[in-house]
Amino acid sequence: xxxxxxxxxxxxxxxxxxxxxxxxxxxxxxxxxxxxxxxxxxxxxxxxxxxxxxxxxxxxxxxxxxxxxxxxxxxxxxxxxxxxxxxxxxxxxxxxxxxxxxxxxxxxxxxxxxxxxxxxxxxxxxxxx
Amino acid sequence: xxxxxxxxxxxxxxxxxxxxxxxxxxxxxxxxxxxxxxxxxxxxxxxxxxxxxxxxxxxxxxxxxxxxxxxxxxxxxxxxxxxxxxxxxxxxxxxxxxxxxxxxxxxxxxxxxxxxxxxxxxxxxxxxxxxxxxxxxxxxxxxxxxxxxxxxxxxxxxxxxxxxxxxxxxxxxxxxxxxxxxxxxxxxxxxxxxxxxxxxxxxxxxxxxxxxxxxxxxxxxxxxxxxxxxxxxxxxxxxxxxxxxxxxxxxxxxxxxxxxxxxxxxxxxxxxxxxxxxxxxxxxxxxxxxxxxxxxxxxxxxxxxxxxxxxxxxxxxxxxxxxxxxxxxxxxxxxxxxxxxxxxxxxxxxxxxxxxxxxxxxxxxxxxxxxxxxxxxxxxxxxxxxxxxxxxxxxxxxxxxxxxxxxxxxxxxxxxxxxxxxxxxxxxxxxxxxxxxxxxxxxxxxxxxxxxxxxxxxxxxxxxxxxxxxxxxxxxxxxxxxxxxxxxxxxxxxxxxxxxxxxxxxxxxxxxxxx
Numbered sequence: 001x002x003x004x005x006x007x008x009x010x011x012x013x014x015x016x017x018x019x020x021x022x023x024x025x026x027x028x029x030x031x032x033x034x035x036x037x038x039x040x041x042x043x044x045x046x047x048x049x050x051x052x053x054x055x056x057x058x059x060x061x062x063x064x065x066x067x068x069x070x071x072x073x074x075x076x077x078x079x080x081x082x083x084x085x086x087x088x089x090x091x092x093x094x095x096x097x098x099x100x101x102x103x104x105x106x107x108x109x110x111x112x113x114x115x116x117x118x119x120x121x122x123x124x125x126x127x128x129x
Numbered sequence: 130x131x132x133x134x135x136x137x138x139x140x141x142x143x144x145x146x147x148x149x150x151x152x153x154x155x156x157x158x159x160x161x162x163x164x165x166x167x168x169x170x171x172x173x174x175x176x177x178x179x180x181x182x183x184x185x186x187x188x189x190x191x192x193x194x195x196x197x198x199x200x201x202x203x204x205x206x207x208x209x210x211x212x213x214x215x216x217x218x219x220x221x222x223x224x225x226x227x228x229x230x231x232x233x234x235x236x237x238x239x240x241x242x243x244x245x246x247x248x249x250x251x252x253x254x255x256x257x258x259x260x261x262x263x264x265x266x267x268x269x270x271x272x273x274x275x276x277x278x279x280x281x282x283x284x285x286x287x288x289x290x291x292x293x294x295x296x297x298x299x300x301x302x303x304x305x306x307x308x309x310x311x312x313x314x315x316x317x318x319x320x321x322x323x324x325x326x327x328x329x330x331x332x333x334x335x336x337x338x339x340x341x342x343x344x345x346x347x348x349x350x351x352x353x354x355x356x357x358x359x360x361x362x363x364x365x366x367x368x369x370x371x372x373x374x375x376x377x378x379x380x381x382x383x384x385x386x387x388x389x390x391x392x393x394x395x396x397x398x399x400x401x402x403x404x405x406x407x408x409x410x411x412x413x414x415x416x417x418x419x420x421x422x423x424x425x426x427x428x429x430x431x432x433x434x435x436x437x438x439x440x441x442x443x444x445x446x447x448x449x450x451x452x453x454x455x456x457x458x459x460x461x462x463x464x465x466x467x468x469x470x471x472x473x474x475x476x477x478x479x480x481x482x483x484x485x486x487x488x489x490x491x492x493x494x495x496x497x498x499x500x501x502x503x504x505x506x507x508x509x510x511x512x513x514x515x516x517x518x519x520x521x522x523x524x525x526x527x528x529x530x531x532x533x534x535x536x537x538x539x540x541x542x543x544x545x546x547x548x549x550x551x552x553x554x555x556x557x558x559x560x561x562x563x564x565x566x567x568x569x570x571x572x573x574x575x576x577x578x579x580x581x582x583x584x585x586x587x588x589x590x591x592x593x594x595x596x597x598x599x600x601x602x603x604x605x606x607x608x609x610x611x612x613x614x615x616x617x618x619x620x621x622x623x624x625x626x627x628x629x630x631x632x633x634x635x636x637x638x639x640x641x642x643x644x
Contacts, residue, residue, distance in 0.1 A: 020425065084421075106425075
């Protein structure tokens, strides 16, 4: 486990990536943000990411499809779902499909960092075993 | 508050106009259909009674005449008998006593019936008959006395002449009487035919009267009901100068129309609110994006305030403003749609209305993973309509298409010129399962729905049709199983005058299907 985590943020709202990048870099991780989920998926094929934070509802390829891809290609990647309109069903579906956790819009960078910390802990625990 | 007061004033005005209407009705003379029917049938009765009495009198007269004819016959036979004795006297010299008796009898018949005879023949003829009889009687008496041959011959000659004249008058009298009986019989013979003819005339009159008064009015009211069913809620103007059952019916109709209009408005409004309910979910979702952007930006600004360059701070503040404005637009769009407002027919750009409607349903479209294509014709004339009502129609049609598609389909929204240049068409087409033919003709009926209970009220298309009719437009549908459905909303351009009434088109059968 390298010191620096590779984190990907996918949200078709440009500001989300723009603000989360500096917010999450504070932990010293490497952040890559994507507005287009198709491009993000292409990037995921190229490289392994430790954590992927993705919006659920997006054009073309949605968050659940991204989740499906990750779970079938790199099982140890933690996926955090962002829901714009938090419904129990969507969150339950995402969790059932293997998402690590979900966060509902609107949220503060700090809220997300707490979830990331939890994910990092789990990643570390997994590595120990 | 101001708007509510205005509505109250309008209600008061409507009530006032209705009471004014009933007051003006009360001023008019009242001739009820019942009264008119009673008058008509009474006239027939009077006519029948008059003719019955007339024929009764005629038969009475004929009976009298026949009775009198016997008298004239008796008179004639007395005269003939007298003449027979006169002849016997002249030929065989028999006595004249019998002739005397006959003349006496004839004279008494004449005297007994003098009044009637004078009526028939006139007094001069009667006097002539009487004098002839008297002279004849005198001559007979003279012949009974002793006379010279010369004188006797002279008297005999005069007797013969008088006898002839008497027979002439008797025959004349009888003929005249017979003629009069014949005439009366002919008349009596005609009476039934005259009666039938007059009866036929009065029946024709009554039928045409009933047809005009009752059936004509009923047909008129049937047209009114069709008009009301078509969504035209304008009051029925008075048609008669007097009040009757139909004037009362018209008042009742106008009252019903007012109620229907009121209920229709409530229905349109409640249906809109239902659509608002559906849209709110999407709007809440849509709102979360700018809210989240604002939250993230503001939080970062707070966190890193001391480390940020001025330029970065300014950029973040601008983002906050921009995203707040974005939220405002989303809310405004829905609020504009939901707000209760007066219907105003103004020139509108149909493409803009469709864009606004699409923006309202954008989230439903996104959530359902549906591809929405806009295919707008740029060169279309402005249409005449109410923005809010049209949005309600389009939102409803797009939401229906989304429901039909379930997931991952395509909705194409297009605008183009109609065949009739005075109309512009907006088409909402989906490539869903389509609408079965047996349902197709019923989908505009109120409360008809294929959706499960609680999901659909079955009022959407019926309300949409009502809205379009009220602004002079109409809606059609085409669908093929497994190929999708296409709803066409055809709207009048501003070329059509604003006081335009859709009913005019309905009547002029311009080849359009208004359902």
